[in-house]
Amino acid sequence: MSPPALPESCDVLVVGAGPAGSACATALARAGRDVVLVDAQAFPRDKVCGDGLIPDAHRALQRLGLAGEVMAAARSARHVGCIGPRGGRIDVPGRLAVLPRRMLDDIVKRGAERSGACFFAPWRFEAPLEDGGRVIGARLKQGDQRRALHARWTVLATGAVPQALLAAGMCERQTPSGIALRGYVHNPAMRGRIEALEVVWHKRLRKGYGWIFPCPDDTFNVGVGLAHSHAKGSDGHATMADVNLREMFAAFAEVYAPARELLAGGTWLGAMKGAPLRCSLDGAKLARPGLLVTGEAAGSTYAFTGEGIGKALETGLLAADALLADDIDDALMARYQTSIAALKPRFDLYERANRVNDHPWLADLLIWRANHSPRILRRMEGVLEETGNPGHLVSLRGLTKLFLPIP
Missing domain, CATH: 3.50.50.60 (FAD/NAD(P)-binding domain)
Known part of the structure; x- marks a missing residue:
C-alpha cells in the first residue's frame, strides 16, 4: 500500500x-x-x-x-550538579x-x-x-x-x-548565537556515579561549559557548548570566535575527572556531532x-x-x-x-547570567555561597523552576550580596 x-x-x-x-x-x-x-x-x-x-x-x-x-x-534525575573551576559543587534540586x-x-x-x-x-x-x-x-x-x-x-x-x-x-x-558539540557514550561502570545533570565551568572552557547528562540504558550525553560564538567585528560582520570545539571538549575531559573516566572506560555510540544555537x-x-x-x-x-x-x-x-x-x-x-x-x-x-560563562570564577563564588546559604540555594532552585531571576544572581547588587557575611 x-x-x-x-x-x-x-x-x-x-x-x-x-x-x-x-x-x-x-x-x-x-x-x-x-x-x-x-x-x-x-x-x-x-x-x-x-x-x-x-x-x-x-x-x-x-x-x-x-x-x-x-x-x-x-x-529521571533529581538535581542539576553545578561544578566550578576549583571543583566546588552544588546540587540544585528540580524536576528533571x-x-x-x-x-x-x-x-x-x-x-x-x-x-x-x-x-x-x-x-x-x-x-x-x-x-x-x-x-x-x-x-x-x-x-x-x-x-x-x-x-x-x-x-x-x-x-x-x-x-x-x-x-x-x-x-x-x-x-548563530552559540554552538555545541556532543556525543553519546555507553559506560555501565558509571552507573550510580553520575546521577545528576552535571554542568561544569572552568577557565579552560571560558565563554562556555561542559556537561554530562545521564540517559537511559547506562548511556551518557557528553558535550561542550560555547555561548556568543559569533560576534560582530569592526566591519559589522559576525565571525566565529577563534575556538576549536574538539579542543574544548578535550580540555573538558582533562579538567573534569568524571568526564575523563566516562570516556576512558566507555564506548562511543556514533560520532560526535556539532550544531548551531539560536x-x-x-x-x-x-x-x-x-x-x-x-x-x-x-x-x-x-x-x-x-x-x-x-x-x-x-x-x-x-x-x-x-x-x-x-x-x-x-x-x-x-x-x-x-x-x-x-x-x-x-x-x-539569561543573557545577563551569561557572565558566568565569560567569567568562570563567578561559578566558584555562587557555588561556595550556595553551599553555605540555604537562601541562595533556594534562589538557584527558583531559577530552574522559572520562579526566580537568573540575572539577579550575577547583577552588581547580587554579586555584592554574595560578598556579604553569610547569614
Whole structure:
C-alpha cells in the first residue's frame, strides 16, 4: 500500500516536526484545524542537543498530554550538579529528566499525528507561495519532486539553520548565537556515579561549559557548548570566535575527572556531532501576513544554559493559540508577537547570567555561597523552576550580596 500523497491545501502548514512544530500542530489539530506537518527528514531522526528536560519542558509536555509517555522512556534525575573551576559543587534540586532527541521528538511528532495532524517526510521547505505579499502556503521539495501546498497560514519551526528563514524573508541574523558539540557514550561502570545533570565551568572552557547528562540504558550525553560564538567585528560582520570545539571538549575531559573516566572506560555510540544555537528570541522576524516563525528558528534557546526544548514547545503552543483566535492578519500577528514579547525579559536575564560563562570564577563564588546559604540555594532552585531571576544572581547588587557575611 503506497503512502498517502501530500495534499494540495490545508488550514495550517507547519514546517518542521521538532518540539515547536509538533506542539503547534497538536494544539491546532485537537481544535479541529486541518493541519499538515512536514519535515526535511524522516522520523525518527537524530538531533544535536543536550537532551535535558527541565521544569518548563515538563509543564509543556503535561499540557500536550505526553508527560507520562516521555517519562516512561526517559531517565529521571533529581538535581542539576553545578561544578566550578576549583571543583566546588552544588546540587540544585528540580524536576528533571534526560531523553535523546531521537526518541523525544518522535514521541511529540506521533502525538501530533494522534491528534489529527497529517505528517509527511522528507519534504524540504523551498520558498513561500505568495499572493499580493501574503504567504498562502509553500513550495516543498523531495528529491527532484516539487509540490505547491496552499494554506491559510504557514508556521516555520525549522530550527537553527537559517535557510528556510532566508527563503521566507524572515531572517535578521544568519550567524548563530552559540554552538555545541556532543556525543553519546555507553559506560555501565558509571552507573550510580553520575546521577545528576552535571554542568561544569572552568577557565579552560571560558565563554562556555561542559556537561554530562545521564540517559537511559547506562548511556551518557557528553558535550561542550560555547555561548556568543559569533560576534560582530569592526566591519559589522559576525565571525566565529577563534575556538576549536574538539579542543574544548578535550580540555573538558582533562579538567573534569568524571568526564575523563566516562570516556576512558566507555564506548562511543556514533560520532560526535556539532550544531548551531539560536538564542534569546533574537535573529528572526516573528510574523508576516500568512506566516509565523516559532521555536529555535525564532531564537527560543536560553543563552546561559543552552536549554531550548521547553521554550520550543512553549513558543509552538503560543503560535497555535494565536492561530486559534481566528483574528484578521494584523490582529493575529500582533497577538503572537505580544505573547512572545512577554517571554523576552526572561531571555534577557539569561543573557545577563551569561557572565558566568565569560567569567568562570563567578561559578566558584555562587557555588561556595550556595553551599553555605540555604537562601541562595533556594534562589538557584527558583531559577530552574522559572520562579526566580537568573540575572539577579550575577547583577552588581547580587554579586555584592554574595560578598556579604553569610547569614
